[in-house]
Structures are given as structure tokens and as C-alpha cells.
Amino acid sequence: MNKLNVAIVTGGDVAERSISLQSAATVFKHLDANKYDKYIIELNQGAFTEQGTGAPVDMNDFSLHRPDGIVRFGLIFLMIHGHPAEDGCMQGYFQLLGIPYTGCNHFVSALTFDKQACKDFLKAHDIPMAPSRLLRKGQPVSWQELLDMGLPLFVKPNKNGSSYGVSKVKTPGELEPAVALSFQFDDEVVVEGFLNGVEFSNGVVRKDGETLVLPITEIVPQNEFFDFKAKYENESQEITPARLTAGLWDQCQAQTKKIYEVLGCRGMARIDYILVDGTFYFLEANTIPGMSEASIIPQQAHAHGWTIAELLETVAEDALAMVKQQG
Numbered sequence: 285m286n287k288l289n290v291a292i293v294t295g296g297d298v299a300e301r302s303i304s305l306q307s308a309a310t311v312f313k314h315l316d317a318n319k320y321d322k323y324i325i326e327l328n329q330g331a332f333t334e335q336g337t338g339a340p341v342d343m344n345d346f347s348l349h350r351p352d353g354i355v356r357f358g359l360i361f362l363m364i365h366g367h368p369a370e371d372g373c374m375q376g377y378f379q380l381l382g383i384p385y386t387g388c389n390h391f392v393s394a395l396t397f398d399k400q401a402c403k404d405f406l407k408a409h410d411i412p413m414a415p416s417r418l419l420r421k422g423q424p425v426s427w428q429e430l431l432d433m434g435l436p437l438f439v440k441p442n443k444n445g446s447s448y449g450v451s452k453v454k455t456p457g458e459l460e461p462a463v464a465l466s467f468q469f470d471d472e473v474v475v476e477g478f479l480n481g482v483e484f485s486n487g488v489v490r491k492d493g494e495t496l497v498l499p500i501t502e503i504v505p506q507n508e509f510f511d512f513k514a515k516y517e518n519e520s521q522e523i524t525p526a527r528l529t530a531g532l533w534d535q536c537q538a539q540t541k542k543i544y545e546v547l548g549c550r551g552m553a554r555i556d557y558i559l560v561d562g563t564f565y566f567l568e569a570n571t572i573p574g575m576s577e578a579s580i581i582p583q584q585a586h587a588h589g590w591t592i593a594e595l596l597e598t599v600a601e602d603a604l605a606m607v608k609q610q611g
């Protein structure tokens with residue numbers, strides 16, 4: 285049986301680079317070696333090369349040029365967090381080349397990566413969420429209008445992940461420095477009203493053409509919120525399955541399914557919430573969620589009864605099935 289060549293695309297020149305490399309290593313380790321020949325392709329300073337060998341990728345057709353020959357890929361497993369994958373740029377490129385890729389298409393990826401645009405889209409579908417305002421670099425800011433949402437406030441880059449540049453603002457004097465910090469990571473910043481509740485995260489995939497919602501994770505950060513250290517340096521307790529009543533469990537999973545489907549997602553995604561007074565308030569949708577061994581989605585896969593290999597096979601099969609449907 286001929287094995288399919290898979291490019292696990294990772295790296296990038298953004299703050300989330302180190303997380304992306306961890307995610308790619310997990311995919312390389314667990315993706316079925318009996319079915320796939322796996323190559324880690326790393327983006328570094330604008331160039332795509334094979335990790336380890338440095339062999340270059342020809343961007344005319346995304347073929348890998350090794351000393352022992354040219355490798356052409358039958359599947360792209362996208363594991364870049366942030367630009368240029370999570371924002372949809374690479375999806376459009378692979379769509380033009382006709383190479384199957386995992387995850388959402390270019391439009392859905394761009395929409396979900398833009399936190400405020402995604403919230404604006406979901407408002408029409410009656411998804412509960414905190415009030416928020418979008419700031420653009422170089423434009424005047426009405427500080428009083430932001431403060432009118434009440435304190436505390438969360439300030440975060442609009443198009444960035446992994447909680448880089450996120451601050452919890454408790455006093456009026458902290459607001460302007462927090463906005464300045466977020467502008468170091470993006471030219472747009474979201475200022476969001478604070479919701480006093482418990483954070484939950486819910487993964488979702490598509491299997492055999494149907495939406496499959498995974499078990500829910502409850503997040504108990506040691507810090508004041510689920511920041512970078514809580515996510516990636518073990519400074520949080522992640523409880524899977526979450527400690528929820530049957531009614532709340534069903535409510536969360538139903539909302540996750542609704543969001544995934546109305547956004548038009550495919551592949552693997554993760555929806556984050558805050559639970560306040562029996563209502564799950566939407567925080568954000570992650571269309572290329574972290575895939576380190578300790579990440580939330582692998583935890584949820586295990587709780588579902590899957591190995592990481594089974595999860596990855598589901599994602600790969602969904603990407604390849606889309607090509608057959610379009611063909």
C-alpha cells in the first residue's frame with residue numbers, strides 16, 4: 285500500500301511559534317506511520333524548510349526538494365498557531381494549489397481569528413457573550429466609554445492567541461498601559477467586559493460528515509485568569525470531564541455544536557466559555573488549537589475514549605473527504 289506524504293506545517297514568525305513546534309511534534313509522533321510518510325515543514329523568517337535537514341520547499345507547488353528527490357504532498361496538516369495559518373492565509377494558497385489541508389477554509393479561519401468579527405457574526409445567532417469594544421492602532425480612544433462597561437475589564441489583542449498580551453484591568457489607571465501592551469502584539473485590540481464565572485473549553489471535530497462534540501474541560505487557573513502560564517506552564521488545573529450537572533453539560537455541548545456549524549467550521553476546533561449563572565458565555569473559537577501532549581484537545585480525546593492517533597486520523601480523514609466531495 286502506497287503511503288500518503290503529509291506535510292506537518294509548523295513554526296511561523298509570531299509569538300506562538302514555540303507552541304506551534306510542540307503541537308507539530310505531537311502530530312508527528314502520533315499520526316499513523318503505517319498510512320503516512322510524515323515531514324515536518326517549518327516556517328522560519330519567511331522561508332519553509334524541512335525541519336532537521338533544512339531542505340527547501342518550492343512555493344510554486346509546495347513540493348519539498350531533498351537531495352534524494354522531490355516530495356509532493358497529498359495532505360497538509362496545519363499546526364501553525366497564529367499568522368499565516370490560523371488567520372486563513374495559507375488555506376487560500378493550498379486551495380489554489382489543490383492540496384488538501386486540515387481544518388477550516390480561508391474565510392472561516394480569518395473570521396474566527398478576528399475575535400471581534402467572530403463575536404459580531406455570532407450575535408445574530410443568539411450566542412451569549414460579554415460586551416466588548418474594538419480599538420485600532422492610531423485611532424482616538426474614548427477611555428470613558430471603555431470604563432463605562434465597568435471594572436474589571438479584559439484587554440487582549442484582537443488577532444492573536446495563547447493569551448499573549450492579555451491583561452485584566454482592575455483600576456482606571458491600568459487601562460491605558462494594558463492597551464499599549466496589547467498593541468505590541470496586534471494593530472487591533474479588544475476591550476471586553478469582565479464575567480465573574482468559571483471557564484470551560486469544549487473541543488469538537490467532524491467524523492464521517494457529522495459534528496462530534498468532545499467532553500468538556502473545566503479550567504481552574506492558579507492565576508487570576510487563563511493566561512499563557514496557566515495554559516502552557518502547568519499553572520492551572522484542567523479537569524476533564526468537567527464537573528457539570530447533566531443539564532449544563534448538554535447545554536454547553538449543544539452550544540458548541542451550534543457555533544461550529546453556524547461558523548462553517550471543519551476539522552478540529554475548540555470553543556471557550558465562561559459559565560455565569562447557568563449561561564455559557566462565548567469567549568472565542570480556536571480553529572488550530574494547541575496539540576501538545578498536555579493540551580486540552582488531547583485530554584478531551586482521551587476522555588472520549590480515543591488515543592491521540594485516533595483523533596488525528598479523524599481530522600486527516602475529514603480533510604481528505606472534503607476533496608472527494610468537491611471532486
